[in-house]
Each structure stands twice: as structure tokens, then as C-alpha cells.
Amino acid sequence: MLRIRRNLSVVAGLSASLLALGACSTTAEVPEVESIAVAETAASYWEGVLAEAQGQTVDWFMWAGDDRLNAYINEYVAAEAAKYGVTLNQVSSDAADTVNKVLGEKQAGNVDNGSVDLVWINGENFASGKQADLWLCGWAQTLPSAEFVDWESDAIKFDFGTPVDDCEAPWNQAMSVITFDSSKVSSEDFSSVPAMVKWINANPGQFTYAAPPDFNGSMTVRRLFYDAVGGYDRLLGKFDQTTYDELAPQAWEFLNSIEGNLWRGGTTYPQAIDEVEKLYASGEISAYISYNAGRSALLVADGVYRESTRSTTFTDGMIGNTNYVAIPFNSPASAGAKVVANILQSPEAQLRKADPSVLGYYPAIEMSRTEFLAEYEALPVPKSVLPFTQQKKNANPELSAAWLDAIEKGWIANVLQR
Amino acid sequence: MSFRGSSVAEPAPYGAGSAPGSAIQRSARLPGEWPDGLKVFALLSPALFLIVVLFLGGFAFGFLQSLGLLSFVGDGSLSFSAYLRMFEDPAVRASLPLTFRISIISTVLSAILAVASALLIRSTKRGQKFLVTIFQLNIPIPHIVGALAMMLLLQQSGYFSRIAFALGLVSSPAEFIPLVADEFGVGIIAHYMWKEVPFIGVVVLAALQSGVSDYEEVARSLGASSWNRFRFIILPFIAPSVSSTSIIAFAFTFGSYEIPFLLGRPFPAALPVVAVQSYRDSDLLSRPEAMATCVAITIFISILVYLYMRIVGRYTGGVR
Numbered sequence: 001m002l003r004i005r006r007n008l009s010v011v012a013g014l015s016a017s018l019l020a021l022g023a024c025s026t027t028a029e030v031p032e033v034e035s036i037a038v039a040e041t042a043a044s045y046w047e048g049v050l051a052e053a054q055g056q057t058v059d060w061f062m063w064a065g066d067d068r069l070n071a072y073i074n075e076y077v078a079a080e081a082a083k084y085g086v087t088l089n090q091v092s093s094d095a096a097d098t099v100n101k102v103l104g105e106k107q108a109g110n111v112d113n114g115s116v117d118l119v120w121i122n123g124e125n126f127a128s129g130k131q132a133d134l135w136l137c138g139w140a141q142t143l144p145s146a147e148f149v150d151w152e153s154d155a156i157k158f159d160f161g162t163p164v165d166d167c168e169a170p171w172n173q174a175m176s177v178i179t180f181d182s183s184k185v186s187s188e189d190f191s192s193v194p195a196m197v198k199w200i201n202a203n204p205g206q207f208t209y210a211a212p213p214d215f216n217g218s219m220t221v222r223r224l225f226y227d228a229v230g231g232y233d234r235l236l237g238k239f240d241q242t243t244y245d246e247l248a249p250q251a252w253e254f255l256n257s258i259e260g261n262l263w264r265g266g267t268t269y270p271q272a273i274d275e276v277e278k279l280y281a282s283g284e285i286s287a288y289i290s291y292n293a294g295r296s297a298l299l300v301a302d303g304v305y306r307e308s309t310r311s312t313t314f315t316d317g318m319i320g321n322t323n324y325v326a327i328p329f330n331s332p333a334s335a336g337a338k339v340v341a342n343i344l345q346s347p348e349a350q351l352r353k354a355d356p357s358v359l360g361y362y363p364a365i366e367m368s369r370t371e372f373l374a375e376y377e378a379l380p381v382p383k384s385v386l387p388f389t390q391q392k393k394n395a396n397p398e399l400s401a402a403w404l405d406a407i408e409k410g411w412i413a414n415v416l417q418r
Numbered sequence: 419m420s421f422r423g424s425s426v427a428e429p430a431p432y433g434a435g436s437a438p439g440s441a442i443q444r445s446a447r448l449p450g451e452w453p454d455g456l457k458v459f460a461l462l463s464p465a466l467f468l469i470v471v472l473f474l475g476g477f478a479f480g481f482l483q484s485l486g487l488l489s490f491v492g493d494g495s496l497s498f499s500a501y502l503r504m505f506e507d508p509a510v511r512a513s514l515p516l517t518f519r520i521s522i523i524s525t526v527l528s529a530i531l532a533v534a535s536a537l538l539i540r541s542t543k544r545g546q547k548f549l550v551t552i553f554q555l556n557i558p559i560p561h562i563v564g565a566l567a568m569m570l571l572l573q574q575s576g577y578f579s580r581i582a583f584a585l586g587l588v589s590s591p592a593e594f595i596p597l598v599a600d601e602f603g604v605g606i607i608a609h610y611m612w613k614e615v616p617f618i619g620v621v622v623l624a625a626l627q628s629g630v631s632d633y634e635e636v637a638r639s640l641g642a643s644s645w646n647r648f649r650f651i652i653l654p655f656i657a658p659s660v661s662s663t664s665i666i667a668f669a670f671t672f673g674s675y676e677i678p679f680l681l682g683r684p685f686p687a688a689l690p691v692v693a694v695q696s697y698r699d700s701d702l703l704s705r706p707e708a709m710a711t712c713v714a715i716t717i718f719i720s721i722l723v724y725l726y727m728r729i730v731g732r733y734t735g736g737v738r
Binding site for chain 1: 508509573574575592596683684698
């Protein structure tokens, strides 16, 4: 759960500021029209789920370290679930522990009476559960709300490099952005990695990233790695040493080639994202990349960042990740769990969750496919924050834990220690 | 000597003298009164529990893990390969010169400055109390706060750099010499000196109160020069305090994590920073190496503590 939690603290950072949602959505995609026959089957299937869910109690295992999130779940989501006769019971637990619990039940032969009905998850915890066949699959895309989800997007289809395969339903998204000082830099300077490199070389010392394994520095290195090796396609899925050995040297060569024009001439790197933020706040650097998409608004409001702070994305996309809910194979209340997952994904619930005054977590669905687009776009977005629809354009996926680890170690040995 | 008994009364908590501890041990040993010993043991047991369970227990677990035992991954067989890997790790190799440089330079310079300051303060006639207060003002300030203050002052966007820029000494703040996260470790050394000069100095001041002025008077009346008075009277008086506090300071700087993390570089980094880096590695296979690094640091510091006990013991006849 670490990874979710880290992302979440990022997302939570946004909450107060929030924003990001909104104003200029240009990506209105029209959902494919299903054939009537399919629609009817789907409708009767869902009626069956609703009937079965009546009276069930759903034990939802999740990180519960955010009071506003807990209030949203226990007051709003639980009330919605009660309308379908489902009792929602929030259980505070680390995702890794939850996976171990289900694994233990499986080893003990408990195939139909597990203690976990729903779990908030992503990344390596989902991957290790999938490896052990712990998840109920083939349900996420059958939820009525699934029509609002962009199942074609790599940022949804892959959970940190692991194919989702209909075994979990998206709930929130987190996106990385480039934060820059518009009095010194224009967004065109960051329209792509090559444009950025041109700008870095013309303005030595104005850009840097935190040394991996810092979470944000590691993401920045991955994004540059994608570009240096000609795209992320070959990096998805399981780690492959041969592919790594073939591609990685190009990335190290690229990163070393810009190093001389980074902050301090690349002789050293900040150790953590907060140092990078301080360098930006004090004007030592003029731009940086982070998952803290909405945080800059908070800092501008506090007077820490200059008013000229803005954010932008590469036209071929930034790295994003999604967090999901999954149902263990042995849940005795899987129908109720599906009902809850459907509520979480519903336009009303996603809109409410995106409201900075409620939570400010970014939606996992396309608000443009819902009737709430206007309300969603009306949520306040400060000038320093890019509307979320723009942030996630062409979103790049995250990689599997083994890839992350290999790239972090490779960077340390070939860039930092070189 | 008006300040005796006031501000300089605190040195005991800094561990300079062993007198209070040994006094308890001796007075408790009355013949036939073993329940008294039991009482002392009972009173000490919370502290002993902490030391034995938390420190020795933790150290034992760490040591076993460094040998590849009790691990989540690997074949769980006993091996010293983590120690070999540790010495081959470029991060560890690069950290050794840095770690020793920081510890030695900051300790030696602190000791010299502390003795000089203590002698100067002692020689003042008026305002001595005030000087002593100022001198030890930063002792209760946490290291983290001191490190953040160093950053605000020394980094390239810090106050020194801005003053230099305002005075026209540099044409932009970025041209100011890097003093934080610099290659040599200037910021780290500066911070440790800021903290250690008063620490050593206060203990030295206390030692100077213990009757040395009588000997000095005698020497002076017999015609000893000021250098000779320093060399043959003052120095022997303060040597135990200086050497024992210096060893404490050295051991602390050698094993401390937060200052080199905040004021240093990710590479080369001080040894404790390297240990934490490998401990936090998501690959559990590097856990034994992290533990091996911690064991190496602990053993080295234990040797220093042993030397400290020897020095204190030699001068007090107590601990051996």
C-alpha cells in the first residue's frame, strides 16, 4: 500500500488546493454504442448482481489515514450503498497486509468465506495478488459505470506495468506535471523532451530532479528514459533483463549528456522532492517535474511560490498512475462489493470526490462522458494548475516494480556515481 | 570565579565525569545488605531493559540479518557475502573518505576552538556569566533545527550568498561557492562545529573550575611563563575532559544520519546515509548489506567508546 499511500499523500496535497479539474476539456470521446442485444444482457446481469447484493455486508480493507476520505466513505458512499441494501464496513489495513491475509486464506483452503470483500490497491500489491490468483476477474468492465471509464487508455489498462485484465476497477488517478516559472520559461520550452533539452542547454543550472529512489525523481528519470529509448511499449509487463540491457545504455547516455547543464552542473542532485521544491521556491531552478500536480497552487497561495508559477505537460504525455478497488476470489459478498465499486465509479461519486472542499481526488472516469461535465468544469482551478483533462492527455503508464527497481539502480550506478 | 555553580553546573549530563555513577555503586555495597543491591537493580531495570532489549536485541537481529539469516528472501543460509558486497559497493567506498574527513576535521577544530574559547571566557573579569550563557546557548537546540539554519545561511540562495550578491562580490547567487551539498562537506563540518564547540567548551570550563587556579598562582609566583603554565598546568587539567568529549563528538558525527542527509549529497554520502539508502531499497536482497554497514558502524563506534572508558578510567580510577 505504500505506493498508493505515497500517491495519495500527493493527491491529498492537492485536496485543499484543488483544483485541477476542469476548465478546458477538449477530449470529449464518444463511448462506443453497444448493440441492443449486448445492452440487454448486461442489464439483466446487473439486476442479478443487485438482487444478490441485497442484505450483504461488504468489508472494505483500505488505507484509512485521511479523515476527509473516511468521512466521504462512511457518510456518503455508505449511505448510497444502503440504498441497495448493502452495508459498507470500512476496515483500516495496509494493502500489503491485506494481500497476505487473502494469501493465507487461500493456502488454508478457504475458497468461499474470506474476510475481505473489497480492497483499495495498486502497483506491486495488485501484481503479487494477481500472481497468486487472488483476484476475482471479469467484472470490472461489466459495471454500469464502466462506460465512463477510458478502458482504452494505457494508464487504466496497466497498473504499474501489470495488465489489469478486468480484475480491478479504477477509482482515482494521479498525474505528473511540469511546474515552471512563466516569467522565465514558456510552456513551449516544455512541449516535448527534445524541446526541454534545448532549453536546458540554453539555460544551464535551471533544471534538476531529485536523485532516485526519491519517488518523484524516479518518475522523472522514467519519463526521460521512455523518450531516450523510443517509447515505453517494450518496457510494459514483466521485467526483461535482455530488453533492459539493450535499451538502458541509450538512456544513461542521454541523461549524462544533459547532466552538465543541470543545477550545480550535475555534480550532485537534490535528495528529495522537498529540496527540489525549495530550490524552485528560492529561484535557483525554474522548472521541475512532480506528481504534485495541484500542490503548486497551495504554495502559490501561501506565498512560497511566485504568482507566475504555471504547469504544463509534454504533448506526448506525462506519467500517471491509477489506483483501483479489487475483489478477492473468496469474498462471500462479491455482489455487494461490485455494487460498492459501481457507486465509487459513478459520475456523482467521482464529481463529489473531485470537489476540493470534499476531497480533491482526481476522477478515474472521463467526466466528459457524463452529464456532470459542466459541474465538474465549474470546480475552481487556480491559474498555476493545469486542468486535469489536459494533465492526462496521452498519459504514459507506470512500470512494474522490477522495472522501477532496475532503472533506479541503473541510474545510481551509471549517472549518479559515474 | 564568579560563575561557578551557576551556568557551568550542567556538565554532568553531558557525560564528562563518571563520579556520580561510581559513587552509587560503591555506597550501595554494604556488607549483608544485598536487598539494597536488589533495590538498585530494580531501580535500574527499566533502563537495563531498554539497553538490553532494544539496543542489544536490535543489534543481534541486525547482525543475524547481515549474515543472511532471518531474511524474507534468499536461501537463509549463513554467509559473510553481505560484508564483501559492502566493501565492493561504490557507495560505501566513496563514503569512507567523506565520513572520516567530516568526523576528524569537525572534532579537531571544535576541540581547539572550544579550549581557546574556554580559556578566553575564563580570563574575562566582567560579564563572564553573560558570556557563558551565550556560549552554551545552542546546546539545547536540536540538530535538525541547526541544519535547517545552516541551509538558510549557506546554500546558494541563502543569506550569505545574497549578501555577497548585494555587495557585488558575485554576479549572481548561483556563482556563490556551494557550501551545502558541496563536494568537501563544508556545510556538514560547519554544523557539527556549531554544536560541538560549546559542548566541549562547557566541559572544559567546568574542569578549569576544579582548583586549577591555585596551581597557576603558585606557578606564576615561581616565575613560570604563560606558555609553561598552559602546557604543564592547564593542559593536564583539561586533557581528560577534552579527550573524552572529543571521542563522544567523533562517535556522534561518525554515526549520525540526519545532518549529512540534509546538508550533504546523495553521492558520495556519509556511511550512515548509505546504510539507510540500502535499508530502504525495495529489493529485500540488499537488506543484509544495509545491516552489515550498520554493524560495521556500531563496531567502530564501540571501539571509540571503549577508548573513552579507558581515558575516563585512567584519570578517575573508576571504570576500567
